[in-house]
Amino acid sequence: MNNYLKLVSFEWNRFFKVYFVLVIITIISQIAGTIVQARSYLTSMNRTMEMTSISSELEYVREYGEFYFGSISQSxxxxFPVFLSMITLLIYTLFIWYRDWLGKNTFIYRLLMLPTSRLNIFLAKATSIFIMVLGLVALQLILLYAQQNIIQVMIPVDLRETLSITEMIRTFDYMRVLYPITIFDFTVYYGTGLLLIIIIFTAILMERSFRWKGIILGLIYITFSILVFFSQMLVTLFTGEVYLYPLETMIVQIVLGLLVFGMSLGISNYLLKKKVTI
Known part of the structure; x- marks a missing residue:
């Protein structure tokens, strides 16, 4: 366990500079966007009142509507910073392995020679990416509180739509995925994300083990794993029939997820021990 935690810390430190830049870009962009959108609303209101017969702020609100958070969350x-972070972490999911193989000193050789299970290297890389995702999600939640306070300071209460953090989250569909309401939804969404990382890692090890043949094997494995994991949904989609009760559906989905997870770990462990050599 100690070696595993050291590897997680090591992988985290290797990406920290890029991760820090993503954090700074997210903070600056969203805070600046909130201020810009709030000032734009106030400027538009003042200009409209000067050019029309509208004489009061309440009359303007009745005519043109309140300031609402959706104007920020959809800008x-x-x-931009949200999707930039998602794309960067997706690329890093591939880069985290190929950097070690294709880097200046083929660092993978030193990693594989460490006095620890090679599977720990695999798990540490997956864990570090997962922690980064959770870190950005936590940052976004903090920024929502900050944006809420900025809106309250800049926009008078009569001119704005007062939203709780939960209501702010519901203004954009992808945020409902980032912040599930129930523990079950959280497990499903983030468990699926972690599973996809593990599947991609396994495909990469196939490519590293068998080269050109490994590319084909990796693509086949990704397709097969996705079909297995979503097989229950596919059956329902193609037949138009629901054969299980909600609780049974949940149990089957968990079992399928664990099956693919275990299969991926088993294959990856085998490849690291028997096929990936130094």
């Missing part, structure tokens, strides 16, 4: 100020 590029908000969306």
């Amino acid at each position: 590029m100020w908000f969306i």
Whole structure:
């Protein structure tokens, strides 16, 4: 366990500079976007009142509507850093392995020679990426509180739609995935994300083990794993029939997820021990 934690810390430190840049970009973009959108609303209101017969703020609100958080969450100020972070972490899911093989000193050789189970290297890389995802999700939640306070300071209460954090989350569909309401939803969404990382890692090890043949094997494995994991949904989709009760559906989905997870770990462990050599 101690070696595993050291490897997680090591992988985290290797990506920290890029991760820190993502954090800074997210903070600056979303805070600046909130201020810009709030000032734009106030400027638009003042200009409209000057050019029309509207004489009061309440009359403007009745005519043009309140300031609402959706104008921020659906702007590029908000969306850009989120998708930049998602794309960067997706690329890093591949880069985290190939950097070790294709780097200046083929660092993978030193990793594989460490006095610890090679599977720990695999798990440490997956864990570090998962922690990064959770870190960015936590940062976004903190920023929602900050944006809420900025709106309350800049926009008078009569001119804005007062939203709780939960209501702010519901203004954009992808945020409902990032912040599930129930423990079950959290387990499903983030468990599925972790499983996809493990599947991709396994495909990468296939490519590293068998080269060109491994690319084909990796693509086949990804397709097979996804079909197995979503097989229950596919059966329902193609037949149009629901054969299980909700609780049974949940249990079957968990079993399928654990099956694919265990299969991926088993194959990866075998490849690291028998096929990936130094």
